[in-house]
Amino acid sequence: MSMPTTPATLDRFITPAHQALWAATDDFATQEILPRVDRMESAPQRVNRSIARSLAGRGWFGVTVPEAFGGMQAGHVAKTILIHRLARVSGAAAAILQAGLIPVTALDYYGTEDQRTTLMPGVADGSVLMSIAVTEPDQGGHIGGMHSAAEWDGSAWVLTGIKAHVGNSHIANLHVVIARTAPPGTRTSKALTAFLVRANQRGVDVMRHTGKLGLRGFSFGQISFDRVRVLPENVLGEVGQGFDVAQSSSILCGRPNLSAVSLGLHETAVSLTGQYVSNRPRYNGKLADLSVIRERLGRMSARLITARILTYHAVDMLDRGLSCDAELIAAKSLGHDLASRTGNDAMELHAANGLDADYPLQRVWRDMQTTYAPAGTGEVQRRRLAENLLEEEAGTKARTPYSVLHSRPHAAPVTDQTVSI
Template sequence: MSMPAPPHSLDRFLTPAHSALWEAVDDFATREIQPRVERMESAQRVDRKIARLLAGRRWFGVTVPEAFGGMAAGHVAKTILIHRLARVSGAVAAILQASLIPVAALLYYGTDEQHAALLPSVADGSVLMSIAVTEPDQGGHIGGMTTAAEWDGRAWVLTGVKAHVGNSHIADLHVVVARTSPTGTRTSRALTAFLVQGDQRGVHSVPHSAKLGLRGFSYGQITFDQVRISPNDVLGDVGQGFEVAQSSSILYGRPNLTALSLGLHERAVCLTAQYVSKRPRYQGKLADLSVIQDRLGQMSARLLMARILAYHAVDMLDRGLPCDDELLAAKALGHDLASETGNDAMQLHAANGLDVDFPIERVWRDMQSTYAPAGTGEVQRRRLAENLLQQEDKAGARTAWSVLHAGRFQPPIVDQPVGV
């Protein structure tokens, strides 16, 4: 697979350091990940070595401050990592992005003591994190959460089940959001986030089962049975769990899923262009037909739009600018545009698109995994509408999530290579 340089349409967002990181990730993905893709697909089990390879590059610490051994490289760099990995393997990109979301929770809501104790291990990849919010029956409806923690005078006692937990089988440390107030309490005050060790008594991962896509990545269930948690392991304040979950999802989850979708989108376009250029038809190739060129042109335009919006949003986030709407739109449109391209790619491959010997089949399956996490398309569009209406009603306007933590852990704009 060729390794193109960053397109000039991204020049305004990328420093020389970003371009060097782009090339380094492409090289890593080609040498280390591409040879493992087929085995990950056929084995349908959790590939634990992949996480160790990513940890060896210290990429789990891409947004961790340098004082704790991190790269302090910011959201554009994080997007590059996930985007370029997803171009080769959606599952590998998912392993990285899923552990970066709880890093946000620890960064923004952890105490100085929690930072000192945990961030160095997070940065070097020796402690892998997950975030457990979604539940089997409630899905992403945080207000309907039934997992609960009760204070017994000495510790919090946690009981419940979480579902679709990214890296559920390989994470060492879980950020678990649970109900700590009686039913009827406002959701914004009813929940609390906890740091729970994966090997703690009462913590059990349901055996891994392969899903439709992202094979090699685990996003399964974890049960918590009377797990005792020290008050020192509360993340943020008691009753602040909703904010911890929301900010992590909005400021990391949305751009992470946008980057994952973008990498798959780009791969689908490349695979289809290669396929129709080699496929014989009449006295030439399939790509010679005007109807095929029209379809390819649509795919190319969609990719261009998705790529610019994705990097524009995270560039604003790195600069501490209000960009809630940009993050919403990038996530919602990124998936929609990729999905349309994926369907076109499958149709242009015709019956071969259903054959596991053709990589477009894997890419299309992986695309289905980017819709629901961090909010479905309907959720993103509803939030966009609410923000638009609040702009008309100045009295109802609220502080943008994207500026809630502005100035904290903002990366410097540097020109030297980072994390290469």
């Protein structure tokens, strides 16, 4: 296995162990994921289950799981490398991994010792694949408008509702479900509770998978819960703490994960376009000889460098235990915006060929569209950044998702960057 040359801009974030993981992921993506891409693209109505098994076989769903439970305990930079390098080859494969890692964060930080001891080894060896179900069909990411509810009947919580856009909805065997448990009028921050629900429980129904614009092979569909009984020992965190579970997991895991997906797709769009214009005849030379084309390539390259630095800077801060809500939000929001602009430039430079299924760019462009809404749209992200700025100017210190999560007893920055590949 040859060791790749990682970009010099990442030298301050990348250790030799990270470089080895980078190489292993590239080899895996080329040998095991790339051959499946065409099949996934040709069957948008089908869920790919084999990729999750392959990722589980490498132990990569356990990249952030403590070693005490059989995980890699490799940190967020390592996790970002996995998602980023997979996304270069397949946005769907990267999405399968990143979606499975978000609820792992929730379990690690909010789970009881019994829950962690029982479930974390299965996460590490791939036998427990998790999802997190927050979004609803009519409310989207507006957590405060959630309709799903759970009522206490004296011995168990009875959960009813519908969740939408659940990553790995059709292949996960354990769902973290956020539902309302307080009466109307209760503040959202105290009104919700997180529950651990097995996919095979009575009343859990995964609705038929339908193809989406992008990420073909990845399921992010609807799950209905019809009077599902959840015992008290399967409450994740405390009753009334569901908002914190959802928010902190989204900020500290979902947003950097999506930044990594955007980054991998962004990188591929730049690479494909460079190859295309370098080989496309025009006049007495190639398209790349034209100054107007080089000017656009230059802008695409600058955007990619910016997105790469911001993404890895944010997760490095997270690994070092530094407060980084704003950096994570900016990495997700700006990372998508920069990739989207590059994707549009790439499509225009490919002209009509960009629309042709024989050219992989149209797949990359479609996959890019899927990273905008999850974990907060661009408008939501910019509003959060503005709030952070105004609080700093006013000299106030808000209760942030970072501070909430890192007040948990299991919280600790990653100091040992040993990565097992």
